[in-house]
Amino acid sequence: MEPDMVVEMLKGLDDKDIVISQVVGDDDSTVFDRAKVLMPNSSMVKISDKNHIKHNIIKKVNDLKSKHRELSGMVAESIVKNVSYVLEQNIGNPEGIEKGFHATVNHMYGDHQYCTENWCGYLKNKQNYVHSILPYGKDLSSASLKSDLENLFIRQMVPQSDKLSKLGSSQANESVNNMIALKAPKTKHFSSSSSLNYRVSSAVLQKNEGYHYISERSKKKAKTQSKEWKKKRIFLKKKRAKRSVLSETKEGTTYQSSIGFQIDQKKDDIENIPDMPDDSDQVVTTDAPLVVFDLETTGLSRYSDITQIAACNVDRIFSRYIFPYQPISAEASRITGLTVVGNKRCITMVHWFLTNYPMRD
Template sequence: MGPDMAVEMLLHNEDFVAERVRVDTLIGDDDSSTIARLRRESDHKILKWADVNHATSGLSNVETSRQALLNIIPHAFDDHTNCKEWCGFHKNPEKYEHKLLPGGKGLTGDNLKYSLEKIFRNFANNAEQLAPCGSSQANESMNMKIASKAPKARHYGGSESNDFRVATAPVPKSSIAKDETVAAVFFDLETTGFGQSCEIVQIAAKYNDTEYNVYILPTKGIPPSASAVTGLTTKGGKLFLLGIEVETESAKLAADGLLSFLKSTKQRVILIAHNCIRFDAPIILRLMKQVELLTEFKNTVSGFCDTLPLFKSKLPERKSEKLSLKQSALAEKYLQTDDLKGAHNAINDVSVLQKLVYHAKINITHDELKLNTVTIKIIV
């Protein structure tokens, strides 16, 4: 973590200010520039703990840690007076050899010993920073996950896909209680593209046999590449599906209509879609925020369930055989020909996904849908 990033995240974090969070301890490697910068700009004292992943996992007690550090150099110079049971010298003094020193022999030289002891005394004097051994492993793990989607070796930062690549990093599962009653509602969106600035042109949802379907006229038109997939085009301020004009609503009315549909279930809702965490969920949440319905949406929807990892789990043979897990590919495998008509139209796609989830050869249960749900708070 660079000094600038640390200051921005820990001292100028709007979420921390809103929640009255104050960071008193930083866990990290021995980069002195970061903690020095934080201490300069902070109005309170910040402690520094060594990260267990950059130190060792055997430290815990401050005094024990201090004595262990002070004993490293005497041990290396064949003075085993204060060595504990870990030292092989006490087990077999005649045949003992140092594992990590040249020729297995102890170090020699008064000047060398003095210089090394001086260095290790500095560490021993700061044993209280090493002993707790906090861990930044969760941060390192997330960095690795993000890098797998947006590799540093490739320049995705200038592309529209970058934000969504980063968003695909696996996120924690929900905190939905096992006994919470929720309605499973399938949903899908059609948009003007895949970038962060894309607009929603169709919202569809299905609960049991009840459907909701609405079209929205985009403000900037639809690129030919998107029209080629969805069949939706604009002309003269009107929206057309495969050349036939469709009735549209404003974004506000469309979002409000979706909320009314979800509330009609008389339960809190989990919204289910294929590969939705990386795209559909952030996009629908953005719409709700734009039309000032996000709070009401949060009060109605418990979270989003992405069916992609569920299909991976239920159909391991497709991964081993390197077969696609796209919804269209699964539909071709498990559903009837008539079910495939109208692909990439949202109202047809929700019906297809519902049939796939409950298909006898896949059989994803309601509990599995709940367990795979990600809360809105995590996505936001």
């Protein structure tokens, strides 16, 4: 869908005799090739977007982490940072990009033949130099990692230095897209709504004029900066946190973010609700004795263990204690009088007396 929309937009501009000199986008050539077929007389050229290039480099560097132990997060971040400097500082300079890619790899291995004194600390102070963005300030030593980095930056990217020296930016388009998405979210069906034109128009005005197109914007901003507004926001945040704690106490940790991706989550956490039993064949009787029972547990969580089960009817009393595998919370221990010391279960005398000799009316 997206390539067709871009091609249609370019064709619409060409039909209005608007000269298109450059098209900035990712390295997918589908849009450009389709547009050239529809506009054979156009002199537009395709330019890669620097943000897509950077994200592509980050992905390729991260893909090497599984192969090389020395390629830690700190090393990967320093590589990406150095490559970003090379691209930013050598706009329109293919030779500078070629030299910069060689320096990116060799500098981290102690080879400074491609470095320049304006950024290389070793050339400025050879006696006391240590790397500021590498672990322990030391040179890298893995030959296999160096070979993969040379393959990525020197063999693959150096031949494209001319293209990399002419990168463009689609950040302005992304900014407008985000503004429109805030006013007309894709998760809601505004395309057939009469408000869609107003939503898109307000996003365009916001891009061109800033927030001055809405007179109430400044009032709202001043209101959100007031002490009363901030106090209310903190109060509501505490209220939500308290509600979440109560829910977790009742049902376990089911409200935590990304709980479904945790490895140690119990397999039987989700249970199917059984169907309603068919009671057509059941016989109702009033002769069965009435039994009252009670459970004591280690806490209120759904994963708590039972520590005692007791039951009684008009003439019999039953009570059994169970050694728990879960720790007993302080609140539960205070209420039940049960606690565990080492491998032994302990009970206060008051609780034992009330259990075995319950008060009767």
